[in-house]
Every structure is written in structure tokens, then in C-alpha cells.
Amino acid sequence: MRTIALVCGMGVAVYTSTVMAYGNQPGARPLDLLGHVLLAVAALGLAWWQRRPELALALCAGAAAAVFTLGYALALWPVPALIAVFSAIAAGRRVAGWAGAAFLVAMPGAVAVVRPETDVVLAAVLWALLVLAAAQPAEVSRTRRAYTAEVERRAADAERTREEEALRRAQEERLRVARELHDVTSHTVSVIALHAAVAAEAVERAGGPSEAAAALQVIRSSSRQALSEMRAVLGVLRPGSGIAPQPGSAQLPRLLETAGLPVRLDVEGERRPLPPAADLTVYRVVQEALTNTMRHADATAATVTLTYESGAVTVRVDDDGKGARAPRGHGLTGMAERVAAVGGRLTTANVPGGGFRVTARLPA
Template sequence: MCPPPRPSRWAPPWWAGVLPTVVLPVAVGVITLVGTLLTQPHVTPMRLLDAFGVVLLLAGPAALVVRRWNPPAVYAGIAALLVAYLGFGYPFGPVPLAAVTALATTLLTGHRAAAYAITAAAFPAVVLVRVLLRPELGFPLTGASGWLAWVAAFIAATELWRARRERREQAGAAAAEAERRRGSEERLRMARDLHDSLGHHISLINVQAGVALYLMDDDPEQARTALAAIKQSSRDLLHEMRATLGVLRGVDEEPPQHPVAGLARLDELVAATRTAGLPVTVEVAGDPRELPPSVDAAAYRIMQEALTNTRKHAGPARASVRLTYTEDGILMRIDDDGAGPGVLATGGGNGLPGMRERAAALGGSLTAGPRPGGGFRVDAHLLTAGVGR
């Protein structure tokens, strides 16, 4: 996991957000005015462009400044200005540019129904004004058809752009959500590892410290053995915590050098458990084979947590572990004959939920509860199908 980026100390100037809002309307206004003035000598308008015409001509581009405030209202207003401008008989040029820009903004902001409705009203109005002002020319069938085709093509291109932008936004949102979920899963995995490792090693240290204190005077040699076990267990705990904290800080460039949690450390786990005063027997059935790392680590952690819980809650007891390799994964059964499940009966703590989460993450299952004849039983089925090595 990479550390979050540092916030930038550079703050954009106040005009950085205003500039895009103003530049487009100014550009549209300049193009509209200059284009109309250049076109005027080549057309036969009923009325030459005057001051009032310039006001009508530039009112549409000016309205684009607030186009994102209410796109349908701005589009409707600009369309009305266009019809009014043409209705006064002023020369035609790139006059519809502001209306086309407002149409694009209305579509791109999701107001599709309003955009279609305003266009359906404005286009016939423009054609009608043309027919009323120049009846001697008749109905401009060719020109109207060409303009209608152009408007339809523009709308189709804008819709395609909008759809592609939405897909990109959705893909970005999905990628961000996937990254967030991966981060959450990684944090949960490390939290489970810390819980299991801390619980196991601290439980061993607590037991061995009690043995050392009890035998310090009567059996110094046994007390020395208990202290050696405490030293080894604390060293292992420090190694595992350093590896986990290194991942959290993102500072480890090389993989950890201490053994990775897995069934290859089963003998070590059993020996430490026996040293802590819990007799354990192990039985392996089926055809032992190398498991995917995620399954191997989950199997070890489940067994570690189950044995830790037995030491903490079962009282004087014996435990047995049975591993059965199957075609689709591995079956695990951890039994004890202690006085009872104690706190586990109420589901308290994080041990059982953590074990169930590990199994469920691999598509497997885990059940835990009192076993027939007394004691407690944990059954886990971890699947290897579909799990990468």
C-alpha cells in the first residue's frame, strides 16, 4: 500500500476557475460579430446591422457566462434571442453559434429532454420567421433540410461525447472503488494477522512467565527454559510486527526474511503450544501437497488462533489437529476436551469472526462450537479452486 500523496502547497489563483467560464463566451461573441460583419456585404438583409442588432447579437454569447447555472433556461433564452434577431431582419451569419453551444451544454449536463424540447420549438420558429420575412422566396425546403440534418448530426455527436464521458467517469469511479476495496481488504487482512499473531505469542509469553515465576526458586533450570521460550516467542512476535508495520509504512523494499506463515511452520506452532502446557496431537490424511500461498497462510492462522483460544478458554485440556487434503482444498478440524468454550460460546472477541472471514475470503466455510462429549471444535474447509498460486 502506497502512502497518500502530500497535499500541494500551491493554490491556484482566483481567476483559474473564472477563466474557462469567460473565455468561451468571449470567443463565441467575437466569432459571431466578426463573422456577421464579414457576411453582411454578401447577403441581402432587410435591415443592416445597427447598435440594437449588435446588442441582440452579443446577448446570446454573454448569456453563456451563466450557462452552467441553469442550462435549459440559458438555452431557451439564447434560442429566443436568435429568433428575435432573425425576426428583425438582421443579416444572417454565424449567429446560431451561441445557441449551438448552449445546446451542447444542456445535453452534456444531463438535461436531455429539455434540450430536445427547446430545439424542437426553436428550429421551426427560425424557419417560420424566414418564411414570414421573405415570402417571395417560398419555403426554403433545401436549406431547412440541410440545417435539420446538421442539427441532428450535432446532437448525435454531442450525445456520443456525453456517453463516452459518462463511461470514463464510471470506469474511473469503479477503479477508485476497487482500489478502496483492495485497501480495505488489505487493512482487514493485516488486522487479522496482527490479532492472531499477538494473541498467540502473548498467550505463550504469559504462560511461560507464570511458569518461570512459579519455578524460579524450586526448579531454576525449568524456569530458565521458560524464559528461553519467552525470548523466542517475543523475537518471533517482533519479526511479524515489523513486517506488518513495514507494509503499512511502505518502506520495505525487500520481502521479509523471516519465515512466512504457512503449514510448513506447523511443527514449530505445535512445539510452541506444547511448551505452553497444551498437549497437541497432529494427524494428516490425504495426499499432502503445496497449497496456494493465500490458502496456506489462512490454514496456519486459523490453526494458530484455534489453539490460542484453547489455551485461553478451555482450562486444563488436550487438543488434536486433523488435516485432510482433498481434491478441492483442505479440511481442518481442531478439537479440545476442555471444560467448555467459555467466552467463545457468546461469540465474544475477534478470534472466531476473524477465522470465519479468512475461510469465507477463499470461498470456504468455518464452523465452531461445543463438540459431542465436551470440549470445543473448529471445522474449516478451505478451497484451492480458482485461487492463484
């Protein structure tokens, strides 16, 4: 739109000023068909001032040179050539721009050499100053643009370097945590699982109480599950080591069997596949809630309710323990952070008549 406005404006200015100039330049060549064509080329050449500034400069400067050489009336027809010079230099086409400026200066200069009259020489000098006044600001504009581009490039490089450094440090930290999990925690859990199995066999051989055998079996199963989940975490922390499938709502029945107290699972609504992040969060919420129940609530039973809604899934864990008297530690805080990370909301409250309730509503 700017180009069209510029071409139309220059066309009107060039043609009107040239026609009006004949009133005080009686010796000028009459504006014939060739003159009209040259004035049109001088203005229309600016149609390429943004896309192809060299072409715009060649057309405008060539038309201006022809109008001047053929002796038409002096008017505003050189202005498009000055605009083209500015555009070429500002766009970074310095060679073409300064070559066009030199051509525009040399054209009246040659006439001044042939006709060393005062008014001709003065006109040539003034014209050279006008060309310089168009070219020099273009050079300043080009330099400023180049400087701005360089500053932006360096800022982008610095930002990219900071991001790469942050990623490198994060990777180093992940590897450190993975080593700790593998070398310390994994070994400890493996020892627990091994000794639980040995103890269970010993109790069974000795004809010990069934409660002890059941408890040892729960310890054994939970330890194995912990090892399995730890391997999945190690797969995430160590790229290229392979990522084991993450648990989800489908694994809830197995989780409830190892909870250490009777837990009933109720499913409301039509089951459907959940997004991986939401599915994992459902499992972790139930896992952490039941862990808190076992540790702090003195509960004898619990209920897990999984409700499928339109665009969401809600998981609720109720127990019959001592409710708010249970300490609120890192477990509930971490649970709330995990739920918030997937865009959900966690609420906790006492159950009327006794007990504690954990509810998580997740978009899914």
C-alpha cells in the same frame, strides 16, 4: 449488416424512382449507361457512411451533382447525399459535413440564378430546406453525443479521484498502524522476550523447578515468533520495506511446540503445496484455536488434524477442555472472517465426551 441493408434499400429506391420519373418528365435526359453508373455511385457511396463519412459524402454528393447537371429525371437520387451529410456531421466531421451541405444547396441555387423561373426557384428553395433539415438534426445529435461523452468522462474522472483518495487514506491508515505496531507493540514484545530469557537463566542458575524453566522458554520462543510475524505484518503495511515470508502449514510443528500444552499433529491425505492464502489461513486457524484453548478451555491436551482432499484442505483442532463453556470472543469471530475471506467455512462444536472442536474447510 445495417450498411448492407441501407445500400441495397437506397439502390432500389434510387433506381426505381428514377425510372418511374420519366413518365411525367418527358424533357429529361434518357437514362443511359452513364446515368446508370451515377445512380450506382450515389447508392454505393453509403457503404462508407460509418467508417469514412467524408468519403461517403464526396461520392454521394458528387454523383447527385452530376445527375442533376446532366439533366436526368428528378427522383430520389439526392437522398443518399442527404444521409451522407447527416452521417458526417453527426460523426463529428463538421467541416466536411457542412461543406457538403453547402455544395448540395449551391448546386440547384446556381441553376436557379441561370434560370430564374418560378418553378426552378421554388425547387431550389425546397431543396435547400431539405438539406438544412438533414444537417441541423445531425448537429443536434453530434452535440448530444459530445455532451454524453463529456458527462461519462467527468464521471470516470470523479470515480478515479474517489478511488485515489480512498487509496491515499488507506495508505495513511496502514502507515499509522505500522507506526503503532513498531513503536508500542513491538517494543513491549521485545521487553517480554528479553526478560523471559533473563528469568530462564536465573531459574536455571538457582536450580528452580523445571516447569518454570519450560514455561519461560515457551514465553521466550513465542515472543520471538511474535516479533518475526510482526515484522512480516510491517512489511505488508509499509510498501517498499520488504515482505517477510508468511508462515504456513510447514511451520505447524514449530507452532505446536510452543503451544503451552501437549499437541499432536495428524496429517491425512497426500501432502501438497497449498495456495499462499489458504496456507496462511491454516496456520492462523491453528494458532488462534490453540490460543483460545490455552486461555479459556482448561484443556490438558489438543490434537490438530490436517486433511488434504481433492480441491480442498481441512484443518481441525480438538481439545479436551470444557467445551462450549469457554467464552466466544473476538478470536472465533476473527477466525471465521479470515476463513470466509478465502472462500472457506468455519464450524465450531462441542466434542462428544467433553472438549471443543474448531474445523475450517478451505478451497485449495
